[in-house]
Amino acid sequence: MNKPIVALPLPELQAFAAVAQARSFRQAAERLGVTPSALSHSVRALEVRLNLRLLHRTTRSVAPTEAGAHVLAVLAPALAEIRHAIDDAVSQASTPQGLLRLSAPRAATELVLQPLVTGFLQAHPRMAVEMAGDDALVDIVATGFDAGVRFGESLQADMVALPIGTPQGFAIVAAPAYLAAHGVPTTPDELARHRCIRQRFPSGRVYAWQLARGAKTVQVQVQGQLTLSDGAQGVAAARAGLGLAYVHAALVAPELAAGRLVQVLADWTPPPEQLYLYYPSRRLQSAGLQAFIDWVRQPVVA
Structure with missing residues (x-):
């Protein structure tokens, strides 16, 4: 039966x-x-x-x-x-409209995505954008996002990837008072005797600092009294004199220019990494996503 x-x-x-x-x-x-x-x-x-x-x-x-x-x-x-099937049907309209949901690491949201989205919304007044800052590796299909932003090594093989923004470098920084009290490290080995502000990912893994000079690369699992989950918090902690922080260079550019922070081990800074906008491979995209892809692809005006 x-x-x-x-x-x-x-x-x-x-x-x-x-x-x-x-x-x-x-x-x-x-x-x-x-x-x-x-x-x-x-x-x-x-x-x-x-x-x-x-x-x-x-x-x-x-x-x-x-x-x-x-x-x-x-x-x-x-x-x-x-939802994508309905969006594909709506995409036949000449004007992009509706909600575009984007997932990105919190630092990438501030450094790369926010400026692009600002211009995009001004150019497309019938569009709305939801940006979710999340340092976890998000399955954008399962969680209902239209696209995501990640560094290249984190991308799934079945995704279409498009470079977004300028490559992002990193810097090790500390407050002048901290360096005056504890000295300035000149080699990666000397990090072992310093207080380092660590970062823990949503997966539970503590980030190992990536250093490089020429062809030599080093991963250092630093130690310290403070472990955080956000790069911006690390900048604030370093400015407060709590130790060395490994952060996106663009986040600390104003602090370095003002002298509130000092970069160390600059000769061991790894090459900048490229961020990518990624989205599922489909023959038809929603009008809103396609418009954003086109917006990302347009040349940057200096």
């Missing part, structure tokens, strides 16, 4: 996916433009319809059940494909 077909209303599926991804009814409601109670009702209706608990709920947290996680793994890409 064939099993009866269970009707699966799209709004309930969208509600569940939004809550499961955000792990918060409030945040999901803000994103969808509805009330948390409406979302809760939709998710509960879906669970009743399926006779299956999809979310664990407490007063402080929301998380998918094992069954919910399984459903989400298949549902999220499917919803993204549906």
Whole structure:
């Protein structure tokens, strides 16, 4: 005997996916433009319809059940494909319109993406852009983003990649007072006797400082009293005299020019790295994404 077909209303599926991804009814409601109670009702209706608990709920947290996680793994890409199919249909219009969702590391959002998006929105008034700063490696298809920004070594093989912005270099910096008290390191080996401000990625891995001089490259797993999750926080900590920080050079350019920070081991600075805009390979892109791709490709006017 064939099993009866269970009707699966799209709004309930969208509600569940939004809550499961955000792990918060409030945040999901803000994103969808509805009330948390409406979302809760939709998710509960879906669970009743399926006779299956999809979310664990407490007063402080929301998380998918094992069954919910399984459903989400298949549902999220499917919803993204549906949204892209609708976007492809809308792209037949001559004027780009609608929402463009972009994921990027927090530093790249500030240094590269923000200036480009500012000009893009001025040129395309019917477009809206959501930028999500996240240092984790995000699956842009599963999480519903149109495109992402990452360094080249982080890109998946099935993505189309386009250089974006100028290559980004790094610098090791410290406050003048710290260097006066602890000395100036002149070789990577001397970092072992210094307080270094470390950075931990969302994966849990602590970043090993990448140094290079000529053909010689070195990775140094530095030690220190302070571990942070954001480059901008590292700049502030270095300015406060808490130690050496390894940060994007563009973030500290004003600090170096003003003398609030000093660069060290400049002869061991690795070559700048190129950031890329990446997006899934599709024959048709939404009008908004295609317009942004064209905007990124246009020559930079000095």
